[in-house]
Amino acid sequence: MAEKTVTLRIKRGVADEASTWEEFSVALQPNANVISCLMDIRKNPVTKDGKTTTPVAWDAACLEEVCGSCTVVINGRARQACSTMIAGPHGIAPNGETITVEPMSKFPRVRDLVVDRSRMFDALKRIRGWVQIDGSHELGAGPRVSASDQEIMYTLSRCMTCGCCVESCPNYNDHSPFIGPFAISLVRMYNMHPSGKMQAGERLDSIMSDGGIADCGKAQNCVKVCPKEIPLIESIAVMGRETLKRALFGWLLK
Amino acid sequence: MAAKVSVKSKNGSVRRAIVVGGGLGGLMTVIKLCEAGIPVDIISLVPVKRSHSVCAQGGINASVNLKGEGDSPAIHMEETILGGDFLANQPPVKGMAEAAPGIVYMLDRMGVPFNRTPEGNLDFRRFGGTLFHRTAFSGATTGQQLMYALDEQVRRYETLDVQDERGVTIPGEKMVRKFEFFDLADLIMDDNGVVRGVIAQDLKTSKMHVFRGDAVCLATGGAGMVFGRSTNSVINTGSASAVAYRRGAMFANAEFIQVHPTAIPGPDKLRLISESVRGEGGRVWVPRDRKDKRAGRDIPEKERYYFLEERYPAYKNLVPRDIASREIFRTVVHEGYQCLPGVRSVYLDVSHLASTESSKHALKNKLGGVLEIYEKFAGEDPYTNPMQIFPAVHYSMGGLWVDFETDSHNSLKIGASRNASTNLPGLFATGEADYQYHGANRLGANSLLSCIYGGMVTGPSMATWREETNGSAFDLSSDLFDKAEKRATEEYTALLARTGSEYSENAFKIHDELAEDMLLKCTVERKNDELTGLVQKIDELKVRLKKAAVLDTTPTGKMNQPAVFLRHMRGMLDLAEVIAKGALARDENRGAHYKPVFDSDRDEAKDHPEGGKGRDDKNWLKTTRATFTEDGAKFDYEPVDISLVVPRARVYKQKSMAAAVGSIGATTETTEKKDDAHAPA
Structure with a gap:
C-alpha cells in the first residue's frame, strides 16, 4: 500500500528579502499536526521536486497551545501550528490536500515562519499591564474575589500574546499605531481586579490616546480567530463604555 | 534582605x-x-x-489549611521528603514548605486568577502523595x-x-x-x-x-x-x-x-494530562477483558479494572507519580491489559463527573484547559469518552x-x-x-x-x-571578555563549515536515535545490561555528531536554527551520558529510579545476589554528582542531610499522616541515622 502523504507549501525568506515558495511532501502519521510535519522536513530537507534545501525555520515551544509561539498563517488563517491537525475530526487535509503555510504578515519577518512580535509586548508596557504590589515579601492574604469575577478574569487571562487577533485585524499594520484587541481586553482584566482597579484610570488613559480603542474598526475578525476563545469584542465594548465615562466625567473624579 | x-x-x-x-x-x-x-x-x-x-x-502546593483539615507546613515538608524517597536534603525542603503559604498569598496579590470558594477564598484541590487539599x-x-x-x-x-x-x-x-x-x-x-x-x-x-x-x-x-x-x-x-x-x-x-503517569501519545510530543484530573476525581482503569474491542464508554462498570484503587486503597488514583507510572507500565506491558487490542494505553476517566449540565460546567471551570487539550489533540470529547493515556517523561x-x-x-x-x-x-x-x-x-x-x-x-x-x-x-x-567572544565566534563559524561529503550525518536524526534508546532503556524500568548498551550507544552518537552536517550554511547575520541545534545536541549527549551512567551505577530502587531485579515481587529478583533489596540506604542514601572530563563524566557521592525526618519505608497502601506528624523532631534518632548516611559506598 502506498504511504499516505501530505504536501506543505511554505513561504520562505530572510527578513525583508524576497520570498520564495517551496513544497514538501511528508508521510502522514497518526495524530500529525503542522509542527510534526515541519519536524519531519528538517530530518530530510528535500523539496517535493527533489531539491536539497535548508530546513524551514519556525518558532515553537510548548506544542500544546499554551505558549503562543508557533502562530503562523495556515491556508489563509492565523492559528497555532501545533494544534492544527492534518487528519482526524479536526484535520485540515485528511486526504493529503496541499496545506499553505506562511509567516504572519503584521510583524517583521526574521526568517521563514519566524516573526518578531516585540510590538505586542511593548503594548503590554503601554497599558501598564500588571497589578501593582508593594513587594514580594509576606503581606498576608490577597483580596477576596467572587467565583464569578474569577471566572471572567481567568478567561481574559488566558491570552498568550500569540498574535492571531492582530493578524486578522484590518486596523493593525505598520502604518497604524493601533495596540490591538488583546491589549484592550487585558486592560479590562487588570481593571476588574480588586487591587488592580486602583490604577484603573491610568490604564484607561493608555487606551484613550493615539492608537488606542478609538482605532478599533469593529471588523470583529479578532474574536473569530482567538484560539483561547477570549471574548475580545465584549471586552472592547466594556472598555468603550469605561473610556467614554472617563472622557465625559473623568475631570470630576480627579 | x-x-x-x-x-x-x-x-x-x-x-x-x-x-x-x-x-x-x-x-x-x-x-x-x-x-x-x-x-x-x-x-x-x-x-x-x-x-x-x-x-x-x-x-501549586501550600499548606494554608483553608479547608480546615489540620494541614501544616510540617506535614507538607514530611510528605515531600517521603515522596522524594529521602534523597532530598531536608533543610531546603523545610524552607520551601514553610514559605509556601506566603508564596501563594503573594501570587494572589499579584492578581493570579486562582479558583475561589463561594466565600471568595482561595480554593484548594487534592494532588498525589497527600490526603490533604493543599493545591491552589x-x-x-x-x-x-x-x-x-x-x-x-x-x-x-x-x-x-x-x-x-x-x-x-x-x-x-x-x-x-x-x-x-x-x-x-x-x-x-x-x-x-x-x-x-x-x-x-x-x-x-x-x-x-x-x-x-x-x-x-x-x-x-x-x-x-x-x-x-x-x-x-x-x-x-x-x-x-x-x-x-x-x-x-x-x-x-x-x-x-x-515519568508522568498520564499523557496523550503523539508524533511530536506527549501532551500532559494533569494529575489534577485525578485530584478532582478522575479514575484510571482498563477493561478486565484484555481482548475487549468496545469503546471505553460502552464498557459497563463491573467489567472495568480500577487497578490503582484496588492496589492502593488509601491513596487510590493519587499515589505519587513514580508509583502510578510503574503500575500503569506493569499493567500494560507485563500484564497485557490495554484500552483496545494493540493500543498501549489505559483509560483516565472523568465522564462520571460530567453526567449533568451543572456538574459539567463545574468540571470545565476546574479542568477546562486540560480537557480542551485532549479534545484538540486526540480528537475525542473527554466529557463523554474516557481518555486514552500512557506515561511520559516529564x-x-x-x-x-x-x-x-x-x-x-x-x-x-x-x-x-x-x-x-x-x-x-x-x-x-x-x-x-x-x-x-x-x-x-x-x-x-x-x-x-x-x-x-x-x-x-x-x-x-x-x-x-x-x-x-x-x-x-x-x-x-576587556581582554577576558573579548577573548571569550572570539572563541565562541570561531566555534560557531567552524560549525558553518561543516558541509560536504565527509559530513554525512543529520543531527536531528541523531536526536531521534538518542531519544529512542533513552526512552526504551532509561525511563520506568532500568536494567544494567541495557544501560551498559545505552552508554555505548551515547558514545557512538557523540562520535557521529562530529560528522553531522550543518544543513544550513547561511552566514552569521541571519537566523540559523540547524547550526544552533548542533550545540544543543552536543549538550543533550553530555547530559544523556550523565543520566545513563548515574542510573547504571545506582544499584537500588529509589523513587523514580527502578531496577526490576531489586523488586522482591519480580521474577528477575530471584537469581540476583542482592535481588529484591529495594531501597538501599546503607549504600545509596547519597547524592550523585557528575563532573565533566574530556574522557567522560566522573562521579562522586555526597551524603544527604537527613537532620529533620528519619528515613523510613515508603508505603502508600495505608493512610500515613499520623505517622508522618509523629516522627518530626525525633532528633536523637536522626543524628544516628545521619552517621549511617555518611558511611562509604
Missing part, C-alpha cells in the same frame, strides 16, 4: 546581574534582585512569557497564570529607571533589560575561576554577545528533550546546564527522571548541584550567598535546572512552588555574593 551596595562600578558602569532563563525560577530571582536595587539582564531562548513554566497545569489552582493552566503574574511584575521593572544609592536616576538605564531569542553559548570565567559573565548568541542574527555580570544565575529548566518526545517544551534541551557542566559545574542526581529531579546554608532551625538561611550557588563561584542555579527540592521523585504541584521559592532564595543569595565578592566584572579589562 541584602544590604544596599553600590549600583555603579568604579569606572561608572551600572553593575548588573545576569539571569539566564525567564521561567518562574528566573523571573522570581529577577524580582528579588530588583527589590534589592540590583539591575538585571535577562537572557532567554524565547520571549520569557513563552517559557516552559506555562505548561504546568494542576496547581487556576483552572487547569496554573503554570501559565503564575508565569503571567511574574512576567507582568518583571515587565513593570522593565519600565523603571535604575537609581544610584542616593536615589538619583541614571539616564537610559532600566532595572530590567530583556534579551529574548538569545541562547547561552559559554560562561566567562576569570583566572581565579570566578564567573564574570556569559556569552550569548542572538538567534535572530547568530551573532555572539558579551554580557558582564556581578553574579550569574541559570534558571534554564530541565532536559526532557534528551528523551525526544516528552511533556516538555521543545526548547528544554538542557543546553545551558550542559554549557555550565562542560565548564566544570557539577551535575547532581541526573538519573532521577520523573521532569528532571536532578540538575546542577547547588549548596545551601541552614539557620538555627535547620531551615534555609535566606540571604546567605552559599544558597543556590554551584561549585563555580559566581554561578547560581534555580528552578528545574537545580537538583534541590525533590529528591528521587517530585510530588505533583511542588514544581511551581520550588521554582518560585528557588527564586526567592537565589535573588538574595546573588545580592549577597555581589556584595562579598572582590571587585566588579564591570571593572575588569
Whole structure:
C-alpha cells in the first residue's frame, strides 16, 4: 500500500528579502499536526521536486497551545501550528490536500515562519499591564474575589500574546499605531481586579490616546480567530463604555 | 534582605546581574534582585512569557489549611521528603514548605486568577502523595497564570529607571533589560575561576554577545528533550546546564527522571494530562477483558479494572507519580491489559463527573484547559469518552548541584550567598535546572512552588555574593571578555563549515536515535545490561555528531536554527551520558529510579545476589554528582542531610499522616541515622 502523504507549501525568506515558495511532501502519521510535519522536513530537507534545501525555520515551544509561539498563517488563517491537525475530526487535509503555510504578515519577518512580535509586548508596557504590589515579601492574604469575577478574569487571562487577533485585524499594520484587541481586553482584566482597579484610570488613559480603542474598526475578525476563545469584542465594548465615562466625567473624579 | 551596595562600578558602569532563563525560577530571582536595587539582564531562548513554566497545569502546593483539615507546613515538608524517597536534603525542603503559604498569598496579590470558594477564598484541590487539599489552582493552566503574574511584575521593572544609592536616576538605564531569542553559548570565567559573565548568541542574527555580570544565575529548566518526545517544551534541551557542566559545574542526581503517569501519545510530543484530573476525581482503569474491542464508554462498570484503587486503597488514583507510572507500565506491558487490542494505553476517566449540565460546567471551570487539550489533540470529547493515556517523561529531579546554608532551625538561611550557588563561584542555579527540592521523585504541584521559592532564595543569595565578592566584572579589562567572544565566534563559524561529503550525518536524526534508546532503556524500568548498551550507544552518537552536517550554511547575520541545534545536541549527549551512567551505577530502587531485579515481587529478583533489596540506604542514601572530563563524566557521592525526618519505608497502601506528624523532631534518632548516611559506598 502506498504511504499516505501530505504536501506543505511554505513561504520562505530572510527578513525583508524576497520570498520564495517551496513544497514538501511528508508521510502522514497518526495524530500529525503542522509542527510534526515541519519536524519531519528538517530530518530530510528535500523539496517535493527533489531539491536539497535548508530546513524551514519556525518558532515553537510548548506544542500544546499554551505558549503562543508557533502562530503562523495556515491556508489563509492565523492559528497555532501545533494544534492544527492534518487528519482526524479536526484535520485540515485528511486526504493529503496541499496545506499553505506562511509567516504572519503584521510583524517583521526574521526568517521563514519566524516573526518578531516585540510590538505586542511593548503594548503590554503601554497599558501598564500588571497589578501593582508593594513587594514580594509576606503581606498576608490577597483580596477576596467572587467565583464569578474569577471566572471572567481567568478567561481574559488566558491570552498568550500569540498574535492571531492582530493578524486578522484590518486596523493593525505598520502604518497604524493601533495596540490591538488583546491589549484592550487585558486592560479590562487588570481593571476588574480588586487591587488592580486602583490604577484603573491610568490604564484607561493608555487606551484613550493615539492608537488606542478609538482605532478599533469593529471588523470583529479578532474574536473569530482567538484560539483561547477570549471574548475580545465584549471586552472592547466594556472598555468603550469605561473610556467614554472617563472622557465625559473623568475631570470630576480627579 | 541584602544590604544596599553600590549600583555603579568604579569606572561608572551600572553593575548588573545576569539571569539566564525567564521561567518562574528566573523571573522570581529577577524580582528579588530588583527589590534589592540590583539591575538585571535577562537572557532567554524565547520571549520569557513563552517559557516552559506555562505548561504546568494542576496547581501549586501550600499548606494554608483553608479547608480546615489540620494541614501544616510540617506535614507538607514530611510528605515531600517521603515522596522524594529521602534523597532530598531536608533543610531546603523545610524552607520551601514553610514559605509556601506566603508564596501563594503573594501570587494572589499579584492578581493570579486562582479558583475561589463561594466565600471568595482561595480554593484548594487534592494532588498525589497527600490526603490533604493543599493545591491552589487556576483552572487547569496554573503554570501559565503564575508565569503571567511574574512576567507582568518583571515587565513593570522593565519600565523603571535604575537609581544610584542616593536615589538619583541614571539616564537610559532600566532595572530590567530583556534579551529574548538569545541562547547561552559559554560562561566567562576569570583566572581565579570566578564567573564574570556569559556569552550569548542572538538567534535572530547568530551573532555572539558579551554580557558582564556581578553574579550569574541559570534558571534554564530541565532536559526532557534528551528523551525526544516528552511533556516538555521543545526548547528544554538542557543546553545551558550542559554549557555550565562542560565548564566544570557539577551535575547532581541526573538519573532521577520523573515519568508522568498520564499523557496523550503523539508524533511530536506527549501532551500532559494533569494529575489534577485525578485530584478532582478522575479514575484510571482498563477493561478486565484484555481482548475487549468496545469503546471505553460502552464498557459497563463491573467489567472495568480500577487497578490503582484496588492496589492502593488509601491513596487510590493519587499515589505519587513514580508509583502510578510503574503500575500503569506493569499493567500494560507485563500484564497485557490495554484500552483496545494493540493500543498501549489505559483509560483516565472523568465522564462520571460530567453526567449533568451543572456538574459539567463545574468540571470545565476546574479542568477546562486540560480537557480542551485532549479534545484538540486526540480528537475525542473527554466529557463523554474516557481518555486514552500512557506515561511520559516529564521532569528532571536532578540538575546542577547547588549548596545551601541552614539557620538555627535547620531551615534555609535566606540571604546567605552559599544558597543556590554551584561549585563555580559566581554561578547560581534555580528552578528545574537545580537538583534541590525533590529528591528521587517530585510530588505533583511542588514544581511551581520550588521554582518560585528557588527564586526567592537565589535573588538574595546573588545580592549577597555581589556584595562579598572582590571587585566588579564591570571593572575588569576587556581582554577576558573579548577573548571569550572570539572563541565562541570561531566555534560557531567552524560549525558553518561543516558541509560536504565527509559530513554525512543529520543531527536531528541523531536526536531521534538518542531519544529512542533513552526512552526504551532509561525511563520506568532500568536494567544494567541495557544501560551498559545505552552508554555505548551515547558514545557512538557523540562520535557521529562530529560528522553531522550543518544543513544550513547561511552566514552569521541571519537566523540559523540547524547550526544552533548542533550545540544543543552536543549538550543533550553530555547530559544523556550523565543520566545513563548515574542510573547504571545506582544499584537500588529509589523513587523514580527502578531496577526490576531489586523488586522482591519480580521474577528477575530471584537469581540476583542482592535481588529484591529495594531501597538501599546503607549504600545509596547519597547524592550523585557528575563532573565533566574530556574522557567522560566522573562521579562522586555526597551524603544527604537527613537532620529533620528519619528515613523510613515508603508505603502508600495505608493512610500515613499520623505517622508522618509523629516522627518530626525525633532528633536523637536522626543524628544516628545521619552517621549511617555518611558511611562509604
